[in-house]
Amino acid sequence: MVAQTYLKARQFIYRNARPIDLTRFQYHFENGTKKAVLDALAVYQNEDGGFGHALEADSWNPNSTPIQTWAATEILRELDVFDLQNPIVKGILNYLASGQDFGNDFWYGVVPSNNDFPHAPWWSAGADFQETDTYNPTASLASFYVKVGDKQHPFYKKAEEIVAKAVKSYMASAKPDMHEIYCYINLLDDLREMDVSAPFDYERFKEKLIQDVHDSIEKDTSLWQKEYVSMPSEFIRSQESIFYPGLEDLVAYEVKLIRETQLESGTWQVTWKWSDYAREFAISSNW
Known part of the structure; x- marks a missing residue:
């Protein structure tokens, strides 16, 4: 997997x-x-x-x-x-x-x-x-x-x-x-x-x-990868991070979510949009 x-x-x-x-x-x-x-x-x-x-x-x-x-x-x-x-x-x-x-x-x-x-x-x-x-x-x-x-x-x-x-x-x-x-x-x-x-x-x-x-990470995991909110990976890069203790379960959940929500293209959903410049946003979201 x-x-x-x-x-x-x-x-x-x-x-x-x-x-x-x-x-x-x-x-x-x-x-x-x-x-x-x-x-x-x-x-x-x-x-x-x-x-x-x-x-x-x-x-x-x-x-x-x-x-x-x-x-x-x-x-x-x-x-x-x-x-x-x-x-x-x-x-x-x-x-x-x-x-x-x-x-x-x-x-x-x-x-x-x-x-x-x-x-x-x-x-x-x-x-x-x-x-x-x-x-x-x-x-x-x-x-x-x-x-x-x-x-x-x-x-x-x-x-x-x-x-x-x-x-x-x-x-x-x-x-x-x-x-x-x-x-x-x-x-x-x-x-x-x-x-x-x-x-x-x-x-x-x-x-x-x-x-x-810890306070800024969105605890409502139903919003993750759907809205522009902070997930553990925003701040935590490894288990050696000073921010990791106390967030072990949320980190493990995000790892699981990453595996489960990958799109067929190999990417993940971009959770924001531009209000203008639709053509350019399509290019930027691909980047």
């Missing part, structure tokens, strides 16, 4: 995937290389160092945006690539430090140029787009900069300050958004390896994050 599920998914990927996703699949499950993934990732990077060109498949904006740049950092995290001399990494740091798409210590979640290209409705930029107060993706981007960046760079201290402010904001929050929680998971992972002199208690931060992950 497991082998059949895997092989059907693999067949769909080989028939349909973009090079960036095929090489990631090959890296994780076959004999693929980091270089192949990085070569595929590099084509999405702009001259300013940021990323666009629908790397984040719900936004076809070719211009650099913080969200699409965040998507690139997620792939670098997958590969454990944090080399300051790597041209992709160096470009990202340059983009983040440039002040582009940045204000009031936040990288903008949406940018006006999104509106000029096919996109999901949540990536539309309104007139007040700069009035952002969410740490998605700022918490993750700032901690990436502090983890990887040159401590002598003028922006490094600012990135440290943003990390500290992000944690302070999080500790005061009651019910953070699941996407924001994911960014804070990155920040927590980075803090394990960073020498950040910030006024917060690491253990309290970790305990709150564990609790918030």
Whole structure:
């Protein structure tokens, strides 16, 4: 059963995937290389160092945006690539430090140029787009900069300050958004390896994050794979995860559900839709 599920998914990927996703699949499950993934990732990077060109498949904006740049950092995290001399990494740091798409210590979640290209409705930029107060993706981007960046760079201290402010904001929050929680998971992972002199208690931060992950997972399993809700796999990658204890039964149920709900094509149902751009959404949902 497991082998059949895997092989059907693999067949769909080989028939349909973009090079960036095929090489990631090959890296994780076959004999693929980091270089192949990085070569595929590099084509999405702009001259300013940021990323666009629908790397984040719900936004076809070719211009650099913080969200699409965040998507690139997620792939670098997958590969454990944090080399300051790597041209992709160096470009990202340059983009983040440039002040582009940045204000009031936040990288903008949406940018006006999104509106000029096919996109999901949540990536539309309104007139007040700069009035952002969410740490998605700022918490993750700032901690990436502090983890990887040159401590002598003028922006490094600012990135440290943003990390500290992000944690302070999080500790005061009651019910953070699941996407924001994911960014804070990155920040927590980075803090394990960073020498950040910030006024917060690491253990309290970790305990709150564990609790918030548990609370954000939808307990009504009838909604899973039908609506846009958090399932365990959103946050848990292995049984070694700090979020796994206490969620063992839900994780086991999701594994069972994955096997049972695979479509004949080898895929699983996409649980969201765009309100416009039907043709482009058909392509993006396939990605």
